[in-house]
Amino acid sequence: MSWEAVIGIETHVELSTRSKMFCGCAVDFGAEPNTNICPVCLGLPGALPVPNRKAIEGIVAIGLALNCEITERSVFHRKNYFYADLPKNYQVSQFDVPVCRDGYLEIELDGETRRIGIERAHMEEDTGKSTHVGDGGRIHSASETLLDFNRSGVPLVEIVSRPDIRSAAEARAYAQELRAIVAELGVSDARLEEGSIRFDANISIRPAGSDTLGTKVEIKNMNSFRSLERAVDYEIRRQIAAVEAGQQIVQETRHWNEEAGETQSMRTKEGSSDYRYFADPDLVPLVVPPSWVEEIRASLPELPEARRKRYATLGLHPKAAAMLSSSARTIRHLFDETVAAGAPALAAFNWLTGEVTAWMRRTDTEPAELTGERLAALIALVDEGVVSATAAKEVLEGVLAGEGEPRQVAEARDLVQVSDRGALEGAVRRVLDADPDAVERLRSGEEKVIGFLVGQVMRETGGKADPRLVNELIREAVGSDG
């Protein structure tokens, strides 16, 4: 039988506000433990939470970017459970009326676009951080737990996809696209390694083409896109093997173990009713009027999907458009400037993702001396045959090093090609006279000889001749029209 995977992804995004979700404690991850804590985020009796306006702007921006409906009146609920890093014994979250509902995200995979539904995105708060000490930090053999509440109460947005994802590669593409959007919005640092964006996957399998849903398993602890893809792939194969061997899939949470390359059982998942959600009596309804939504919509930057489409209309191949879209902001900005200055999009793309990006990596500096106008001028110099493609790279180095405009650099570094017929005819004549045998072979149709002769002329002129013109002059002199 052939099987189909059904995957949904839950994403937690920490918003990079200055202060926490419900109190004025600073959000600062490098801080000494327990230095940003107060009665609200420590859950002391009688403390009253007040929502951070900036965090609400953040979740609305995310919702709009994910094509969600924004709920005008939503409700904060308490999600009750006991864990040492949760000082109130409940997490403020949202339940049946979240801020964002019914959106979608488009991903591109192997040249195809797929739409992944977004069920909801809701506002909540992060927990504190626990460190288990003793016996190598392993939770099962820890002798004690250390708690730092600096992270307790940091604004957190949970984004829940619909189970529309069908493969590990799609899961990765979804996570990458979502991260790119959140980063572009500037509402979060969105760094996987630091946990400011975290992905969990719900996975089940069913006979291909079937409409039923199998028992789902939740996978946690994937802190890179690669481990997300590996974990999902492993889990799909594990479930298929289990079902084909006649076993039942148990609804549970499993941990991805990167070293072992497998998912491992943690505990049976508590049903959602066990969290005893109820409306938080300390928090009044959250109101986001349409005027506020429109204000936030107007402030949204160009998002990756729109950007890719715009690049494609400029004539870039979809793969190139995707590559440019995920390039550094400086590169994208220079691309727009260069095209605006009249350069062809493809040439601008090649220079920026090639030489300029390589230079940035090599020197670990921003190309402060490069402007769109200068790059467009350099592209024009190559186009007009003033400098050769090889010499142009050297001109770029000069421009990046602060030596001035491309033409100035080309002249100062003596890289301007000789494109004057009169100046080149002498060199061509000398080369042809010195090798009558080659001339004879070219005349008799031996085409590869032309390359050799052009090379000789280039050597004669110290590499400064325009090879196209040299080619033309040789053919004229020999009387072969190629």
Next chain:
Amino acid sequence: MPVDIDIAHVARLARLELTPEEMETYRSQLGVILEHAARVQALEGEPEVGSVHGLGIEGVFRDDEVAASLDRDEVLAAAPESRDGFFVVPPALEQ
């Protein structure tokens, strides 16, 4: 209308250890409260978002400004155990 309560389950979720007598006491007390709630619910149907609190206040926010936090030493002094700026608690084990 009597409400059926799994009092042992509720106690387990709240991490309460109850004697059989206590279970009976709480079952009947909680029962009264839940019956009342059920009656109110039957009257009103599904509550509107705005009526969850009945305060008539909504859309309250604060600006994203940092305010002073508590003094760490003072806070940790109230904890049963602390070390190097951390609260120390018994090992958190998976259940």
